[in-house]
Amino acid sequence: MKRIFFFLCLFSLIQLQGQKLIKKAFVGPETKYIQIDSKYCYQVDLDTNNINEVKVEASIEGEYSKDLVITIEEQGATVLLSAGFQPNFINPNDKLSAHKVISIKLRITLPEHKEVSVYGTNSNVQATGDFKSLMVKLSDGRCVLENVIANVEVATQKGDILLKVPSGNIVAKSTYGEVQKETIPQGEKLYNLNTVEGRIFLKKTK
Incomplete structure (x- = not known):
């Protein structure tokens, strides 16, 4: 190593x-x-x-x-x-230090x-x-994917997910949030997007 x-x-x-x-x-x-x-x-x-x-x-x-x-x-x-x-770093006893x-x-x-x-x-x-x-x-963080060529899996607790692709096989689920999507043609790559409380936005690119 x-x-x-x-x-x-x-x-x-x-x-x-x-x-x-x-x-x-x-x-x-x-x-x-x-x-x-x-x-x-x-x-x-x-x-x-x-x-x-x-x-x-x-x-x-x-x-x-x-x-x-x-x-x-x-x-x-x-x-x-x-x-x-x-x-050798020693974190002081400061409630704000983590922030x-x-x-x-x-x-x-x-x-x-x-x-x-x-x-x-x-x-x-x-x-x-x-x-x-x-x-x-992620937990609270937001995930933005733009023209990512890959098989993708995203999971968040509260963070929003934004996907911008020209095509793809997309599975998008938000348990308590909403999914807003444009019409995106089927494609070879799989995009599996899941969030509990966040929102999911699907946008088509050229």
């Missing part, structure tokens, strides 16, 4: 521009799965490109920005990406045709690109 931090130079290129951190990490052909833990992120923007690396741009604000790091772990065919604290640290914005560019999963609570996730599959699980 390889553990790569922003403050290390192993398989990475790091730049510091104000509060923006930029990292590139090599991803070999044996990597099939990418899992993103967005617990401390209020916004995650995903896209894909014909590359063999993961590129992460992190914009960090807040009192504890100097203590935050991005971690990438390789476990066999899986790459794990998360935001967290340096090992203060949830201030990371991530922009992530991934290789095409990978199986990608995103897990978060209050994170807003926006994705576009060509994935083998994409799974997003």
Whole structure:
């Protein structure tokens, strides 16, 4: 297992521009799965490109920005990406501290045709690109998918879901919310969208 931090130079290129951190990490052909833990992120923007690396741009604000790091772990065919604290960080007994640290914005560019999963609570996730599959699980966060080429599964508790695609096999269900949909032609990819209290919006693109 390889553990790569922003403050290390192993398989990475790091730049510091104000509060923006930029990292590139090599991803070999044996990597099939990418899992993103967005617990401390209020916004995650995903896209894909014909590359063999993961590129992460992190914009960090807040009192504890100097203590935050991005971690990438390789476990066999899986790459794990998360935001967290340096090992020696001690969280003060401050009722507002949890609110203060949830201030990371991530922009992530991934290789095409990978199986990608995103897990978060209050994170807003926006994705576009060509994935083998994409799974997003959120609580209050909103999920926006625009021209995502993949078999997709999205589940939220309260967060809204917006899907913009030219075609697809779409299954959309909101237990206590509403589903607003335009007429979208049948297509090859499956989009399975579920929310308990949120709303679902389906829009056709060209």
